[in-house]
Amino acid sequence: xxxxxxxxxxxxxxxxxxxxxxxxxxxxxxxxxxxxxxxxxxxxxxxxxxxxxxxxxxxxxxxxxxxxxxxxxxxxxxxxxxxxxxxxxxxxxxxxxxxxxxxxxxxxxxxxxxxxxxxxxxxxxxxxxxxxxxxxxxxxxxxxxxxxxxxxxxxxxxxxxxxxxxxxxxxxxxxxxxxxxxxxxxxxxxxxxxxxxxxxxxxxxxxxxxxxxxxxxxxxxxxxxxxxxxxxxxxxxxxxxxxxxxxxxxxxxxxxxxxxxxxxxxxxxxxxxxx
Amino acid sequence: xxxxxxxxxxxxxxxxxxxxxxxxxxxxxxxxxxxxxxxxxxxxxxxxxxxxxxxxxxxxxxxxxxxxxxxxxxxxxxxxxxxxxxxxxxxxxxxxxxxxxxxxxxxxxxxxxxxxxxxxxxxxxxxxxxxxxxxxxxxxxxxxxxxxxxxxxxxxxxxxxxxxxxxxxxxxxxxxxxxxxxxxxxxxxxxxxxxxxxxxxxxxxxxxxxxxxxxxxxxxxxxxxxxxxxxxxxxxxxxxxxxxxxxxxxxxxxxxxxxxxxxxxxxxxxxxxx
Numbered sequence: 304x305x306x307x308x309x310x311x312x313x314x315x316x317x318x319x320x321x322x323x324x325x326x327x328x329x330x331x332x333x334x335x336x337x338x339x340x341x342x343x344x345x346x347x348x349x350x351x352x353x354x355x356x357x358x359x360x361x362x363x364x365x366x367x368x369x370x371x372x373x374x375x376x377x378x379x380x381x382x383x384x385x386x387x388x389x390x391x392x393x394x395x396x397x398x399x400x401x402x403x404x405x406x407x408x409x410x411x412x413x414x415x416x417x418x419x420x421x422x423x424x425x426x427x428x429x430x431x432x433x434x435x436x437x438x439x440x441x442x443x444x445x446x447x448x449x450x451x452x453x454x455x456x457x458x459x460x461x462x463x464x465x466x467x468x469x470x471x472x473x474x475x476x477x478x479x480x481x482x483x484x485x486x487x488x489x490x491x492x493x494x495x496x497x498x499x500x501x502x503x504x505x506x507x508x509x510x511x512x513x514x515x516x517x518x519x520x521x522x523x524x525x526x527x528x529x530x531x532x533x534x535x536x537x538x539x540x541x542x543x544x545x546x547x548x549x550x551x552x553x554x555x556x557x558x559x560x561x562x563x564x565x566x567x568x569x570x571x572x573x574x575x576x577x578x
Numbered sequence: 579x580x581x582x583x584x585x586x587x588x589x590x591x592x593x594x595x596x597x598x599x600x601x602x603x604x605x606x607x608x609x610x611x612x613x614x615x616x617x618x619x620x621x622x623x624x625x626x627x628x629x630x631x632x633x634x635x636x637x638x639x640x641x642x643x644x645x646x647x648x649x650x651x652x653x654x655x656x657x658x659x660x661x662x663x664x665x666x667x668x669x670x671x672x673x674x675x676x677x678x679x680x681x682x683x684x685x686x687x688x689x690x691x692x693x694x695x696x697x698x699x700x701x702x703x704x705x706x707x708x709x710x711x712x713x714x715x716x717x718x719x720x721x722x723x724x725x726x727x728x729x730x731x732x733x734x735x736x737x738x739x740x741x742x743x744x745x746x747x748x749x750x751x752x753x754x755x756x757x758x759x760x761x762x763x764x765x766x767x768x769x770x771x772x773x774x775x776x777x778x779x780x781x782x783x784x785x786x787x788x789x790x791x792x793x794x795x796x797x798x799x800x801x802x803x804x805x806x807x808x809x810x811x812x813x814x815x816x817x818x819x820x821x822x823x824x825x826x827x828x829x830x831x832x833x834x835x836x837x838x839x840x841x842x843x844x845x846x847x848x849x850x851x852x
Binding site for chain 2: 360361362379382383385387389394397398399400401403404405407408409414415416417442444445460
């Protein structure tokens, strides 16, 4: 009896090189991400983490090499199944767009939002909007949101129409600590229950260690990759970040989670912190 | 007043073109494209001159051709030259005015036409302009059902629009094409110097009193209709050029919106603080 063939990778890059402003940002990136993983991209500032995500989304041209997402040879075919939360997005504030309208823009179902009632549009909202506390914001103008509120709205936007692959570029920047924990819990929950593949850029190594199933350390090239326990260690991080890595011992217990469906986690209190 | 055919045409033209400009203007102002529409409008001067130079009696075909060429040049130079948008548009705007003025100054008997092109004239709205305006209205209203969501998302964030599978470049070109045609046809009514006001003032007034995009679009269209019809009637009654009359009514609406917007935001602030 032969073993079943391995699942087709969700993200596959072959010798990917990217140059911006005459400087090579990514060099010979060869990656394979299997479906259903929650992958964290870590590395120092300027390591090319955001550039890698934006290149995979077709927002930055490839200098050489190739990639494919969700097994599609054409990026355009894959895009409708991809969610994306960008880093510090400056939304144009020229339109008096409300949060309700903004969330309706992406979905095929609500493309005719202009002619539909508010109640009717609200019925189409996913449960995630409730969990992320977006419902009270629906009548607000998108330009009047605080950084944390905008980030929660963008996360909801990225999860509309049940994507198969989610790219998150420092998604909790500007979100307060309880909100950040809630967010990671929700992403973890969705990842587990829907088999969603998540590629996440984060500087929060504690959250990465707690939630990621695979970690890729990047610094212009792939320095190392592996399970969180193998990568979030001083020796491995030193290669990616340089010499400025020290380890702190946390003595406080994990805080209770505000998420409606809390999960138990083994909490490692000995994570290296990066300076 | 409304029994005279030229007034009927002018009123009908104003009732189509002013709300059309206001609707497109919602996106023009949000995308900071007011200077683009001004440049395309000024290109019509060369179009008018070129039309008369080749012996046409109606300037509209020349205006359309030259304005579309200038719009395409802006896009091409923006993608190929690496120059700032403002620089490219200032270059083409001043260049168009210079070429148009030089040609018109060499032609005899077109001095009145220059004034008409610059400031607009109710008499200039003929059947050709009405057919063009009607066609544009059909395109925008029918297309709006399909394009409103992608265009709104592109205006809010081109990155998110791209990742949502929207062909940002194709929509941008389509928008520029429709905008250029609308601006050029509207020039017959309000003139080159004032067509920008029709694109900017009613949407800006609507933005001040709107809480969401749906409201903003409806109010901008309503303000456009009031400004267009009110301006034509004011122009006839006060015997002043049509373009300035429409702009003055628009400014009146803007001032009212400014006061209403301030009052409602103050009252909302009070409610929050109670």
